[in-house]
Amino acid sequence: MSPNANPVWSLIVTFGLMSLFAIGGANAAIPEMHRIAVEVHHWMTDREFADIYAISQLSPGPNVLIVTLIGYSVAGIAGALAATLAMCVPTAALAYFVSRWLARSRQSQWPSIIQTSLVPLSIGLMAASAWIVAQAADRTWTAALATIAAAVVAASTRFNPLWILLIGGCLGFAGVI
């Protein structure tokens, strides 16, 4: 990043643009966030990115809050606010107008076609997210095993996800992972 570029401005441009391309929600945009924050701008290391992802999952609220943390680590409180609003406002405005437009044209087949065709795209994006965060988080065999165990438990039971995160934290504290 060039030293004279204002980091808050570059956060707004980055996430404002990402907002409009983030099909499948914040979790599907993780690879793009990683690419920009770690590889393009060098805002943080791979490990810090994995940590920030963990913190954002550990706190309640929408998944998009990982953007708040990226903004905070780049430019403090102003960065946190700028990044979060940039990620939310363009797409929320779009949703507002599209919903009003759709309320008037309910007979069209296009919403259903677009929706059906975007599903595999957003699943592919989420798979890429899982792959990228897993590479950063699972550097040992025990860590990979813990991830697999967490995935199996979360997929097959109705266990509260918070418990899975807390058990992971305890195992980490105990030095198992």
Add this chain to the structure above:
Amino acid sequence: MSPDSSPAAIPASDRPAPADQSPPTVAALFFAFAKMSLAGFGGVLAFARRGIVEEHRWMTADEFNETFALCHFLPGPNIVNLTVVFGSRFRGIVGGIAAFAGLVGPPMLLVTVLGALYMRFGDVDALRRVLAGVSCGAVGLLIAALFKMMLPLLKRRDAVAFVVMVLVFIAIGIMRLPLQAVLLVAVPISIGMTFLIRRRGAA
């Protein structure tokens, strides 16, 4: 805000009357979404559905699904889209902003405090180990969510969808190509294929 975006604009015939007819106030929107959001560990959707449909009865289950489907195929954080669309349906733009502030404000404060603590103590060994453990759990949760989304696709044996999914994964996850470039190619192809398949199915 014109009155045509109020829930009354939806044809009354396909809309069973919700139990609570009085639209929520702006303050009620803010507090309801703040509450749902702060309860929402690992995603707010389940809590939003419970709050909106079951607790407050602001929408029927079908209306909720319809609104969510719309917000799911639009880009950006789905639950944020849903919140804004929902709030503005009852109280115009002010309602949308209030619901959004409730959803994002309080947890944002919380996560910023956690972020500040991390920046201060991130190198403490015990915290590093805890976060490493939490990361493993978080990745596991993501994989589980992925599996649940993939299941209907696998059940339908939808080959086209499967190929699109794998190609997007390779382009973004392995080759690390920029998102915009990949989507500009993949979105038209996927929409075109879906359209052709439907037309052939109908003919």
